[in-house]
Amino acid sequence: MGDRVDIRPLVVGDYRAVGRIFFCAVHEGTRGAYNDEQRLAWGGETIDLDRWKERLEALNGFVAEMDGEPVGFFTIDPTGYIELSFVLPSATGLGVGRALLREAERWAKDRGAKRLTTEASLVARPFFLKNGWHVVKEERVGRRGVTLARCKMHKALG
Template sequence: MTIEIRPLCAEDFRDVGRIFFCAVHEGTQHAYTLEQRRAWAGDTIDLSRWKDRLTTLAGFIAEEDGDPVGFMTIDRTGYVDLAFVLPSAAGKGVGGSLLNAVEHWAVANGATRLTSAASLVARSFFEKNGWTVLEEEEIDRHGVVLRRFQMQKTLAEGGQ
């Protein structure tokens, strides 16, 4: 298996929508109820929303043997908004490769720390990669409560 990381572009909207939808509906079913997953990701992939959203996001996409399997976004403040990997690619180093790319990008763009609002599932991934929980919170999404964690990682010069 070869994992290639490249910059995310607006044309990736179909793949990003599919990865997000599958990661939420399949990859978090042990942590969130069906009602919570539907509130989070909807009942179908909203391609028009992803097409619009990708015009404003910076980040990276991971490809395994040429097929998109994960993505991660970051802004200039170091906020990681989206971090998703297909369940079939979980545990293969995809998330770590994406996080490494994001960390290097953040340092190159002057960020001194990374922050994120991590899901129950993403929390352990981030913790394994040196992040700490600042606080637990509950948010309302379409009338359904979801638990997540405000997290951060201080960056050393040069990343990681």
Template sequence: MTEITIHRIRSGEGDLLGQLFHRSVHEGTHGAYDAAQRAAWSPQPPSGPDWEARLAGAVTLVAWAGKLPAGFMTLDPETGYLDLAFVAPEWQGQGVAAMLYGLVERCARRQGLAQLTSDASEVARPFFLKQGWQDGPRQEVTRGGVTLHNYRMAKPLKPALERAA
């Protein structure tokens, strides 16, 4: 099995993550969202300077399997909002999300955040529930005239214990 390594996003990696995002939406959520919903969610892979800036503006952790990204997650370190959490279809169910999430939560605790929040897809919702998140209300979101749904979820955090000096 290929070893997974994780690091913060580096300049120039945004387009690869955009391709992973697009594939994950179209291949990894087909049981939960229909073709029109997937096309509205991600009509094309996000790329370019605005996408790269969005990723660089957050704490973005990337899991690598050799020279290809296996998954990534983003956290707003000020608000605790976990915006993007995507794993390549061939890596789903193999622990990549759990590895990334463990580091994201550790980062949030170090920042002293009181809670994490996310608008979780139908596919991400069971994963977050396993991580101790509280289930929230189902929400309807319209993109390109197509209605999708997600769930507002939260996880209260206790601050990491300070190390004794």
């Protein structure tokens, strides 16, 4: 995998790549923070391509590519809310998340957002903290009858 991270807009046709990135990030990338039952409740047993295709029709965001292959994605709305932020475990630590976050910040500022918000997993929390975010509160949420910990976070846009 090369060092260059290219960012482009997310399109509905990315549903296969987005589904794969999400599935791998949840099932492999969060092993140290969530147990098997939690990862299964969050990520499902298989990649639901129909669901991802439908979801992407209503989302704005960005895809990160390395050597032409999608390795991460962020979704963001005009208020600055980042709903989804996932990077393939094999691409973590390579600047993919940082590049996606910079593009999301730029996009949100252009639309008049004053801050970014998200609900970060225990794995994503350190990334966001390192990039100037603050924890608003820790919370527990249910997924398919299983409880998961996460953090509401925000970052002011200057």
